[in-house]
Amino acid sequence: MRNNQTLLASLAFGLIALTVQPVTAAAATPSLTGSWQFTLTPGTTTTPPGVQIPGLVTFTTDGSAIETDGSEFVPNPSTTPNSVRTPGHGIWQIGATPSSLYVEYISLELNPDGSLYAKVVTTMILALNSKGNEFSGSYTTVQEIGTVTTSLSSGAVSGQLIPHLALP
Secondary structure, three states: HHHHHHHHHHHHHHHHHHHHHHHHHHHHHHOEEEEEEEEEEOOOOOOOOOOOOEEEEOOOOOOOEEEEHHHHOOOOOOOOEEOOOOOOEEEEEOOOOOOOOEEEEEEEEEOOOOOOEEEEEEEEEEOOOOOOOOOEEEEEEEEEEEOOEEEEEEEEEEEOOOOOOOOO
């Protein structure tokens, strides 16, 4: 009888330990889930000078990202004829270190007739603040035309979570 009680107590303790461990680990994992306002600040000297680019991005619980930013509404003057970009679609995940987050999204750059001119790929390495409602980090944007990749911009990125306000 005593062995059965000991076995039962050990099983109960083991099950509790197993269920508590994932919750603790999940609580320590940074998350971007939600909708954010962000700003890209080019760090390279360009002619004409780069401007801050405002944007919006939504990160889903399954690791997807959907973004739009100011560069998508301005024709690219370096292409003839001028091209425009679509909003970006991509992913987010834990980065190379447990406290960093990796984001990558792709926008399509289109000719005036709607055909593909290029893919524009933006990558970000982010860190959340202690409250999880702001991020900061770096970004790089490249343009891919066939097998040729050209750097377009790089610099700093910062963002703020759009809060869920309590309804009256």
